[in-house]
Amino acid sequence: MRNISFSQATLEAMQEEMRRDERVFIMGEDIASQGGIFGQFKGLPKEFGLERVRDTPISETALVGAGIGAALAGAVPVVDMHFADFIGVTMDEVLNQMAKIRYMFGGQATLPLVLRAPDGVTRSAAAQHSQSLEAWFLHIPGLKVVIPSNPADAKGLLKAAIRDQNPVIYFEHKDLFSKKGPVPDGDYLTPIGKAAVVREGKDVTIVSYSAMLGKCLEAADQLGSLHGIEAEVIDLRTIVPMDMETIYESVKKTHRLVVAHEAVKTGGVGGEIAASVSENILEYLDAPIIRVGAAFTPIPFSPPLEKRVIPQVESIVEAVLRARW
Amino acid sequence: MVGNKAISTDLLQDWYYHMLLIRRFEEAINEKFLAGDIPGFVHLYIGEEATGVGVCSALNRTDYITSTHRGHGHTLAKGAEAKRCMAELYGRKTGYCKGKGGSMHIADFGIGMLGANGVVGGGFNLAVGAALAVQLRKGSEVAVCFFGDGASNRGTFHEGLNMAAVWKLPVVFVCENNQWASTTPIHEATAVTDICVRASSYAMPSAMVDGNDVFAVYEAAVEAVERARRGEGPTLVECKTYRIKGHFVGDPEQYRTREEVMSQMESNDPIKKFLERVLPEKLLTEEQLQAIEQRVAEEIEEAIRFAEESPYPDPEEAFDDLYVEEEASHA
Numbered sequence: 001m002r003n004i005s006f007s008q009a010t011l012e013a014m015q016e017e018m019r020r021d022e023r024v025f026i027m028g029e030d031i032a033s034q035g036g037i038f039g040q041f042k043g044l045p046k047e048f049g050l051e052r053v054r055d056t057p058i059s060e061t062a063l064v065g066a067g068i069g070a071a072l073a074g075a076v077p078v079v080d081m082h083f084a085d086f087i088g089v090t091m092d093e094v095l096n097q098m099a100k101i102r103y104m105f106g107g108q109a110t111l112p113l114v115l116r117a118p119d120g121v122t123r124s125a126a127a128q129h130s131q132s133l134e135a136w137f138l139h140i141p142g143l144k145v146v147i148p149s150n151p152a153d154a155k156g157l158l159k160a161a162i163r164d165q166n167p168v169i170y171f172e173h174k175d176l177f178s179k180k181g182p183v184p185d186g187d188y189l190t191p192i193g194k195a196a197v198v199r200e201g202k203d204v205t206i207v208s209y210s211a212m213l214g215k216c217l218e219a220a221d222q223l224g225s226l227h228g229i230e231a232e233v234i235d236l237r238t239i240v241p242m243d244m245e246t247i248y249e250s251v252k253k254t255h256r257l258v259v260a261h262e263a264v265k266t267g268g269v270g271g272e273i274a275a276s277v278s279e280n281i282l283e284y285l286d287a288p289i290i291r292v293g294a295a296f297t298p299i300p301f302s303p304p305l306e307k308r309v310i311p312q313v314e315s316i317v318e319a320v321l322r323a324r325w
Numbered sequence: 326m327v328g329n330k331a332i333s334t335d336l337l338q339d340w341y342y343h344m345l346l347i348r349r350f351e352e353a354i355n356e357k358f359l360a361g362d363i364p365g366f367v368h369l370y371i372g373e374e375a376t377g378v379g380v381c382s383a384l385n386r387t388d389y390i391t392s393t394h395r396g397h398g399h400t401l402a403k404g405a406e407a408k409r410c411m412a413e414l415y416g417r418k419t420g421y422c423k424g425k426g427g428s429m430h431i432a433d434f435g436i437g438m439l440g441a442n443g444v445v446g447g448g449f450n451l452a453v454g455a456a457l458a459v460q461l462r463k464g465s466e467v468a469v470c471f472f473g474d475g476a477s478n479r480g481t482f483h484e485g486l487n488m489a490a491v492w493k494l495p496v497v498f499v500c501e502n503n504q505w506a507s508t509t510p511i512h513e514a515t516a517v518t519d520i521c522v523r524a525s526s527y528a529m530p531s532a533m534v535d536g537n538d539v540f541a542v543y544e545a546a547v548e549a550v551e552r553a554r555r556g557e558g559p560t561l562v563e564c565k566t567y568r569i570k571g572h573f574v575g576d577p578e579q580y581r582t583r584e585e586v587m588s589q590m591e592s593n594d595p596i597k598k599f600l601e602r603v604l605p606e607k608l609l610t611e612e613q614l615q616a617i618e619q620r621v622a623e624e625i626e627e628a629i630r631f632a633e634e635s636p637y638p639d640p641e642e643a644f645d646d647l648y649v650e651e652e653a654s655h656a
Binding site for chain 2: 023025051052056057059061062064065066067068069070071072073074075077092093096097101102103104105106107108109110141142144164165166
């Protein structure tokens, strides 16, 4: 095991997959000459050339549309969205083409395409560069959605996404890029569709993912030391297909559930999980399911405002205490 | 003759066969749709046959095309079987998309037909991407994007043409300017009369031809396809044509006069124009033409029989083909 950054882990994933399969290429804005805004593409052009590591015009629609077309014609494209917010610019390509081409053509097509989408709040990037939009894609059949919380999964999920024959949206939280963590040596994949129990506990289940997972682990520490509550923490890792079994198994043990994400609480992934748990294992619950998510506002610019609208460690602690009545 | 090259008898027969096949296919669809046998919406290609046929006859089987919501003609011109197209329109299991696509999403990946598209202007970037894949693998295939004058007002047009031009991708953008964007005439919705002038914004060569003259379409297509295969980048070919039928079957067409349509049918029918040239110039004989007419009639009859006798998909098949490998839970 080495200790490397999230950004470095994604870089290794790209290098390994591009060496392994010459059909793999990556394109996006400012990736080749600049190396990506988070340094996540540094060195790729030198090894693989500017054909396979391609700077594009500021044309998000063409970027995603051409990624789809290239995948249909036998390539394995990785498309970098620069900021997840810009998926809004190209939403038709995602909604009406990428998600539907295999199905509406009766399975004739395979679409091995990865959309890399740096999301989340970091350094006062404000309303149009800070969003967490994963719930949109939970609502569109035909896509897979992954969202790592640490460098090891960042690498394993990116490699798995590139090898997957389906279109995968890969959300990578901007605040995680510089964070370091242990990463296994050699070739490994993190399976898509499998959550991980990252901390065991018997009193409450906290489900989270991406950067919010770190806050949940901090909250779990506080709950243990200050309140004597043993929280079980699940890293969802994949939003679609969602590993409900791991959640059910945990809730059957703890009888309490909190779901926490940085995305807006209303209409979010937490609501979907809460509904599924209520529909299927209500009898195991001893308390209402509590959702923790961002306030119903765009992300504001000024640091105290930004901090106010997204969940903090204490929001999760409070939610767990509410779920223990 | 096209340019300095004589057109072979085989190619002339192929043009007539495909134009007539499309015409008869669309006429049959019109009838069957109005009889209530075909669900959904259908958009007919009648009057525009020379464009799809002229362009596709300049392509190889392995070349790619992207199509529009008015895509039956392109699909047949690229070489798809009428009976499997018909079955798809009928929503049957034996259709190209096993009944999941229908008229607006007909596709045959086996012949590089990457799909009709229900989103106007949805095909530009798919064609650009297919061409990018070809360029990356140093292949020789070409991608053709068919689109209408209405689609040229989409942002996808701008982004796709610019990207194709800046990367010199092997794409041919074929505008079927049929004068009508759904119910809106071109002069009300488009700032230019000729779509091909927009190519200059991308430093892209262009051509404008009579889209109802299959000879002219073919000549322009060959030049553009050869340019693309040589690695010299994309071309915009504008084919002036006319949408004889309404936007969709059942369209009351209150936005134009019957006289306008009749006059186009009289003077600008691509099949009539073809016959008015090949007969006097003795390029094909009456016997050759009749043999094709016979073949087409039989094929359409067989296509309808095949479609009507084919089973509907089992309702449980609604859950197939969403993902490769493991199917999504639908519990």
